[in-house]
Amino acid sequence: MARNGIRGTGGAIAVAVTGVAGIAVLLSVWTAHLGTAHHAAQAPAHTTAKPAAAKPVPGQTSVPDPKHPAPPVSMDIAHASDKGDRAVNITVDDGPDPVWTPKILAVLKENGVKAVFCVIGPNATANPELIKDIVAAGHRLCDHSVHHDTTMNSKPQAFQRSEILDAEKMIEKASGGVKPLYYRAPGGAFTPYSRQLAASQGMRPLGWNVDSKDFERPGVNAVLNTVKHELSNGPTILFHDGGGDRSQSVQALEQLLPWLKHQGYVFGFPVR
Numbered sequence: 001m002a003r004n005g006i007r008g009t010g011g012a013i014a015v016a017v018t019g020v021a022g023i024a025v026l027l028s029v030w031t032a033h034l035g036t037a038h039h040a041a042q043a044p045a046h047t048t049a050k051p052a053a054a055k056p057v058p059g060q061t062s063v064p065d066p067k068h069p070a071p072p073v074s075m076d077i078a079h080a081s082d083k084g085d086r087a088v089n090i091t092v093d094d095g096p097d098p099v100w101t102p103k104i105l106a107v108l109k110e111n112g113v114k115a116v117f118c119v120i121g122p123n124a125t126a127n128p129e130l131i132k133d134i135v136a137a138g139h140r141l142c143d144h145s146v147h148h149d150t151t152m153n154s155k156p157q158a159f160q161r162s163e164i165l166d167a168e169k170m171i172e173k174a175s176g177g178v179k180p181l182y183y184r185a186p187g188g189a190f191t192p193y194s195r196q197l198a199a200s201q202g203m204r205p206l207g208w209n210v211d212s213k214d215f216e217r218p219g220v221n222a223v224l225n226t227v228k229h230e231l232s233n234g235p236t237i238l239f240h241d242g243g244g245d246r247s248q249s250v251q252a253l254e255q256l257l258p259w260l261k262h263q264g265y266v267f268g269f270p271v272r
């Protein structure tokens, strides 16, 4: 769910700024630990920092921290579609759920649409057959953490790390070896560290432009109106298949997908 209401690139920047402030504090702690652990064998971190060895990712505006593994995919938060300007990316969060995920999958299939499923680790572990169904239908997987902590950006790096990497392992095990290609922080609570860590595992940080607000169950028409009015924000649309009764999400997608096609939109995946 999107508790903090972040949307679009403006929200992404707000998160990045918050994250930088947070990481500065964390880095000073980290440096202190490093000094203790390595004693005099290593000079202070600020004099030993070296440029990242890996080649820069084309188009990446974030600067990877050389103290952490260099990411092979961009650590910038993705919003764009790989199908260009007249495309949308359907993203479905917080599942999989034994009741709602099959219904969402059926609507997507009916409309020939491929989506990204941002799944919570324990939900993947509990429903491996649904993860395999998602993959078999040609959809993509996204790591949505273990505990869906929307304050992750204010937690220690060790917590962020376990949330991301443990969920990734759960998802990969449930899928039978298919890796998630994206990482979406719960509530958009990214940090520079979490974005770099995810990207270093090949998972592109994934934002959104349009929050359908389906999580709040405002009625099918309200969900549809929100999406239609906010489509100009950008292509990546947020829906949910977990976290409660998602019948409005199913009904909204049943109407929205044909409407989008009629408007001339095609369906893509978020860029990686």
Ligand SMILES: [Zn+2]
Binding pocket: 001, 002, 093, 094, 144, 148, 186, 187
């Ligand atoms: Zn969520």
